[in-house]
Structure formats: structure tokens, C-alpha cells
Amino acid sequence: MVELTKTGIDGLDEILNGGIVKNSTTLVSGNPGAGKSILGLQYIYNGVEQFDEKGVFLSFEENEQDLREAAESIGFENWGDHVEEGNIKIYDKKELLRENDFNSSLELLLGELDGDDYERLVLDSLTMFQLFFDSEREKRTYLLKFTDILSENNLTTLMTNEQGTVFPETDIGLENFLTDGNIFLLQTPTDSGVNRYAWVAKMRKKNIDTDIFPMEILEGNGITVHENASAFSMMNDNDSPL
Numbered sequence: 246m247v248e249l250t251k252t253g254i255d256g257l258d259e260i261l262n263g264g265i266v267k268n269s270t271t272l273v274s275g276n277p278g279a280g281k282s283i284l285g286l287q288y289i290y291n292g293v294e295q296f297d298e299k300g301v302f303l304s305f306e307e308n309e310q311d312l313r314e315a316a317e318s319i320g321f322e323n324w325g326d327h328v329e330e331g332n333i334k335i336y337d338k339k340e341l342l343r344e345n346d347f348n349s350s351l352e353l354l355l356g357e358l359d360g361d362d363y364e365r366l367v368l369d370s371l372t373m374f375q376l377f378f379d380s381e382r383e384k385r386t387y388l389l390k391f392t393d394i395l396s397e398n399n400l401t402t403l404m405t406n407e408q409g410t411v412f413p414e415t416d417i418g419l420e421n422f423l424t425d426g427n428i429f430l431l432q433t434p435t436d437s438g439v440n441r442y443a444w445v446a447k448m449r450k451k452n453i454d455t456d457i458f459p460m461e462i463l464e465g466n467g468i469t470v471h472e473n474a475s476a477f478s479m480m481n482d483n484d485s486p487l
């Protein structure tokens with residue numbers, strides 16, 4: 246039996262058939278505003294709140310205060326307390342770049358992750374992380390080394406990835422193949438706003454539902470994935486008594 250880590254996100258664990266594979270690395274790809282960072286925040290927050298698992302959030306995009314505000318705005322009201330109590334460990338850009346060279350920062354970070362203190366890790370974003378490497382070869386080698394070390398330290402990891410296109414014949418980055426799982430988030434414009442979708446394209450060692458499911462981002466609740474597409478369209482129907 247493969248051990249699973251539940252995201253605690255309504256609907257997502259169901260389409261994953263229980264959760265993501267423990268100690269694996271899953272890429273969460275999507276275009277700007279698709280909900281990648283929120284999914285990461287929610288995964289870490291749920292870990293602490295629902296499963297008594299501590300988490301690490303690495304952010305190249307936002308500082309600790311921004312992350313807290315984003316988390317609180319979506320309804321994760323205990324985020325700040327968890328950070329203060331050490332249930333959630335934040336490494337923001339400033340922290341990640343505190344050494345003169347990025348490699349030393351990473352060595353330090355990996356040293357601090359050594360042990361069994363944390364179970365979950367989010368890297369937001371892999372796209373930014375990879376900018377610190379000069380060549381494609383260096384990027385990929387480091388990604389493999391990094392994911393191995395995370396796995397050896399029993400961390401179940403989500404890495405966000407900026408990717409505009411979802412069904413490209415030629416444009417799939419190698420990071421999609423180097424990671425164990427692939428979740429795509431998509432948003433498409435509509436007359437009244439956007440429709441959002443989640444698609445689990447890959448999960449090694451695991452049977453998954455590869456259909457595309459509607460999802461929502463709601464204040465107070467974060468992300469919800471709807472297994473039943475018709476339920477979603479009813480909710481969006483302004484004339485509906487529901």
C-alpha cells in the first residue's frame with residue numbers, strides 16, 4: 246500500500262483517490278491568478294489544522310507579511326499563530342537570499358530541514374527558484390537533487406510552476422517529467438468573471454481521476470474542487486433559487 250498525504254482540500258483528495266503520495270513531489274502548474282499560491286497555503290494550513298503535520302513554506306514571490314495577509318484574507322485565520330508557534334516555518338525571499346550565493350542559502354536550508362520536524366513543504370515558485378541557475382542542465386540536476394533530499398527527509402512537497410498552456414504538444418517543461426505528480430489549475434474568462442478548473446494529470450504509483458473538474462476560490466473556505474460539474478453550474482446560475 247502506498248502511503249498518502251491528504252491535502253484536506255474539499256474535492257481534491259477525492260479526485261486524487263485519497264491524497265498525494267507521501268514523500269513525493271508534485272508540480273502545481275497554471276497561469277497567473279489560477280490559484281497556485283492559495284493551494285499551497287491551504288495545503289500547509291490544513292496540514293497543521295487537520296492532520297497535526299507541520300509545514301514549511303518557501304516563497305520567492307512574497308514576504309512573510311504578504312503571505313500572512315493572503316492566508317488571512319482567504320479565511321486561514323490561525324495562520325499567523327501557527328507561524329509564531331513554529332507549526333508553519335516560512336522562508337521568504339529575504340531569508341532565502343541571506344547568503345551571498347544562492348547555493349550556500351540552499352545548503353543552509355536543507356540542513357535545517359534535516360530531521361523529522363516537518364511533513365509538508367511548498368516551494369512557491371519553482372519558476373523563480375530556477376532563475377538562480379545558469380543552464381538548463383544545472384536547473385534539472387538541481388531539481389532532481391532537491392526533490393531527492395526532500396523525499397529523504399520525509400517531506401511531501403508541492404512546487405508551483407508558472408505555465409500558460411495546458412495541452413501543448415511541444416511546450417511541456419522537463420520539470421513536469423522530473424516530478425512525481427502533476428496538477429494543473431486553469432482559469433478561463435466568462436461574462437461574469439472566471440471559471441476555474443483543476444486537472445490532475447499525473448500521480449506516480451497511483452490511480453487518479455484524470456477528468457477536469459470545476460473549482461472555486463471562496464473567502465472563508467479557500468479552494469473547493471467540485472466532482473460534479475452540474476452542481477457547479479447551478480451555483481453559478483444567478484437565477485437559481487439555490
Ligand SMILES: Nc1ncnc2c1ncn2[C@@H]1O[C@H](COP(=O)(O)OP(=O)(O)OP(=O)(O)O)[C@@H](O)[C@H]1O
Nearest residue numbers: 276277278279280281282283284318319462463464
Ligand atoms: N480572499 C479571497 N477571496 C476570494 N478569492 C480570492 C481571495 N484571494 C485571492 N483570491 C483569488 O485567487 C486568485 C489568486 O490566486 P493565487 O495568488 O493563488 O494565484 P497564483 O496562481 O499563485 O498566481 P501567480 O502566478 O500570479 O502567483 C486571485 O486572482 C483571486 O481571484
Ligand SMILES: [Mg+2]
Nearest residue numbers: 281282283306
Ligand atoms: Mg502565486
